[in-house]
Amino acid sequence: MVDTKVVLNNIVLDNPIIPASGTFGYGAEFTELYDLNILGSISFKGTTLNERFGNKTPRIAECESGMLNSVGLQNPGLKAVCEHELPNLAQIYKKPVIANISGFSLEEYVECARAMDKKENVGIIEVNVSCPNIHGGGMSFGVLPEAAAEVTKAVKAVTTKPVYIKLSPNVKDIAAIASACEEAGADGLSLINTILAMRIDLKTRKPILANKMGGMSGAAIFPIALRMVYQVYESVKIPIIGMGGISSAEDVVEMMLAGATAVQVGAANLKNPFACKEIIEDLPRVMEKYKISSLCDIIGGAH
Amino acid sequence: MKKSIFTIENNERLTNDVYRIMLSGDTSAISAAGQFVNIELDGLYLRRPISVCDLEGTMLTLIYKVVGRGTEKMSLLTKGKKLDLLTGLGNGYDTSKSGDNPVIIGGGVGVPPLYMLAKKLISAGKKPKAILGFNTKSEIFLEDEFSALGIDVYVASADGSYGIKGYVTDALRECGAYDYTFSCGPEPMLKAVYNAAETDGQYSFEERMGCGFGACMGCTCETKYGFKRICKDGPVLERGEIIW
Ligand SMILES: Cc1cc2nc3c(=O)[nH]c(=O)nc-3n(C[C@H](O)[C@H](O)[C@H](O)COP(=O)(O)OP(=O)(O)OC[C@H]3O[C@@H](n4cnc5c(N)ncnc54)[C@H](O)[C@@H]3O)c2cc1C
Ligand SMILES: Cc1cc2nc3c(=O)[nH]c(=O)nc-3n(C[C@H](O)[C@H](O)[C@H](O)COP(=O)(O)O)c2cc1C
Numbered sequence A: 001m002v003d004t005k006v007v008l009n010n011i012v013l014d015n016p017i018i019p020a021s022g023t024f025g026y027g028a029e030f031t032e033l034y035d036l037n038i039l040g041s042i043s044f045k046g047t048t049l050n051e052r053f054g055n056k057t058p059r060i061a062e063c064e065s066g067m068l069n070s071v072g073l074q075n076p077g078l079k080a081v082c083e084h085e086l087p088n089l090a091q092i093y094k095k096p097v098i099a100n101i102s103g104f105s106l107e108e109y110v111e112c113a114r115a116m117d118k119k120e121n122v123g124i125i126e127v128n129v130s131c132p133n134i135h136g137g138g139m140s141f142g143v144l145p146e147a148a149a150e151v152t153k154a155v156k157a158v159t160t161k162p163v164y165i166k167l168s169p170n171v172k173d174i175a176a177i178a179s180a181c182e183e184a185g186a187d188g189l190s191l192i193n194t195i196l197a198m199r200i201d202l203k204t205r206k207p208i209l210a211n212k213m214g215g216m217s218g219a220a221i222f223p224i225a226l227r228m229v230y231q232v233y234e235s236v237k238i239p240i241i242g243m244g245g246i247s248s249a250e251d252v253v254e255m256m257l258a259g260a261t262a263v264q265v266g267a268a269n270l271k272n273p274f275a276c277k278e279i280i281e282d283l284p285r286v287m288e289k290y291k292i293s294s295l296c297d298i299i300g301g302a303h
Numbered sequence B: 001m002k003k004s005i006f007t008i009e010n011n012e013r014l015t016n017d018v019y020r021i022m023l024s025g026d027t028s029a030i031s032a033a034g035q036f037v038n039i040e041l042d043g044l045y046l047r048r049p050i051s052v053c054d055l056e057g058t059m060l061t062l063i064y065k066v067v068g069r070g071t072e073k074m075s076l077l078t079k080g081k082k083l084d085l086l087t088g089l090g091n092g093y094d095t096s097k098s099g100d101n102p103v104i105i106g107g108g109v110g111v112p113p114l115y116m117l118a119k120k121l122i123s124a125g126k127k128p129k130a131i132l133g134f135n136t137k138s139e140i141f142l143e144d145e146f147s148a149l150g151i152d153v154y155v156a157s158a159d160g161s162y163g164i165k166g167y168v169t170d171a172l173r174e175c176g177a178y179d180y181t182f183s184c185g186p187e188p189m190l191k192a193v194y195n196a197a198e199t200d201g202q203y204s205f206e207e208r209m210g211c212g213f214g215a216c217m218g219c220t221c222e223t224k225y226g227f228k229r230i231c232k233d234g235p236v237l238e239r240g241e242i243i244w
């Protein structure tokens, strides 16, 4: 028997597989297919203070081995998430979940974090710093180490739950931003968010996405994500949740060797709604094949 | 929703670029006309959504037009090949809201789902009539199948090479009284039908999809009753909620 348990701060996960924010809704669509309680945890759709429609459609495009999205954080807003979505999720999933929050100002992050702190079934608060800061000339909070640190500190001040900063790959030096978050008190890091990308329709000669640009995800970005996790692992001591293109149990092992303690699976769920289940079921076979008795032993093993 | 493997029983060309594919498999998740399936194709990351055209037991019929890489790949598939489908997606048309004499209006590859709808309406005791719009005579398909249902069928061609010259809305003026409208087709056509129709009705929309089952928020539109995912809360919207 192999041991698939991993530990994020004090939270023991049965396995490291977590559906990524924005690709799993609040679980409802998947619960008619399989029992979600096999999952290590669930990171639910990014929550903002107010309800958001997001960007205009089309907001999905395809690319070789991947996809682009410009959904733009559509969500029902903090109040509806806390009053409806989280209780519903607690009905179908009994373990602690990861609350992914977003904001366009420091105050918005703080308010979301404060509300999530009170929610019993929230185990970790995952702070998406990829959004543009409306007070900072529209530059994303995740681009400058100082801004990322500022968000980290502000959120940490209002919660006792572990705070994970979800890093954007669209930056010059992701390791520097990771270190700044660690110094500011982050309990862990999630990476990577989607990579800024674009497609043009040859028939109309115009961008496919109404927003022109969008975030790329899926199998195609795996080597980039892996490289970034590897680099960040070298510069911080806090745990990393690795993600970006993970589609198989082999990818999970590879991401953990690069330095991830747990992983998130995103776009793969959209292509195959059973992706997380199949990865979890295949994990013991892959562990045996590569002579891994406990997943905890391989974290950062490639360094 | 179900995910299951279907076997291709037949894949034939109907017009220059429109094909009919027949697949056998577990169709138990499909409950209404206007629902769609999402098809995985080798070498493509996203699935391709195609409406259910007909359902007989375990035999599923789809009609699709070749417009890009995915539909071109589909057109090359042969009998015996297996396909991975998500089935039972979307809300579909609610026939219980229809009056006794509905008109069903389709344009181009918006026509296929209306075939199953016509059958459902007939078995519910209603007397539908169909208006099918195409650009030109050579692009017409499914006319005989609709006629074989024993209903009145009006075909409009934009260039006048067959049937009524003009658009489906021109045919709508000629087809006599109706008390409910069902429609599927390109958005400009839907809007024209919406403006011309004198009754309540249901309209089926398209949007680019990430998942097709409600998880990614890729396909959302604004309606008078709030945000709706075309793949899950649609693709069929009621006249009263549509915002153009
Ligand atoms: C609910 C629904 C039902 C549909 N039913 C039918 C049908 O019965 N028959 C039929 O011929 N077509 C139907 N379509 C349109 C069909 O999905 C597209 O023509 C098809 O996805 C094009 O794929 P492609 O790879 O050939 O084109 P490409 O342009 O190469 O596709 C690139 C990407 O854009 C998406 N895309 C392109 N055009 C459309 C479109 N019009 N709608 C949604 N996504 C699109 C593709 O799915 C793919 O992700 C339906 C669409 C929806 C949303
Ligand atoms: C449709 C879609 C919506 C997403 N929404 C969010 C979100 O709300 N918050 C967030 O932090 N990340 C969001 N992401 C990013 C994913 O959580 C993940 O970081 C990224 O897609 C890389 O993983 P993948 O390649 O496995 O998809 C979204 C991704 C997709 C594809």
Ligand code: FES
Binding pocket: B208, B209, B210, B211, B212, B213, B214, B215, B216, B217, B218, B219, B220, B229, B230, B231, B232
């Ligand atoms: S396509 Fe994913 S929610 Fe509609």
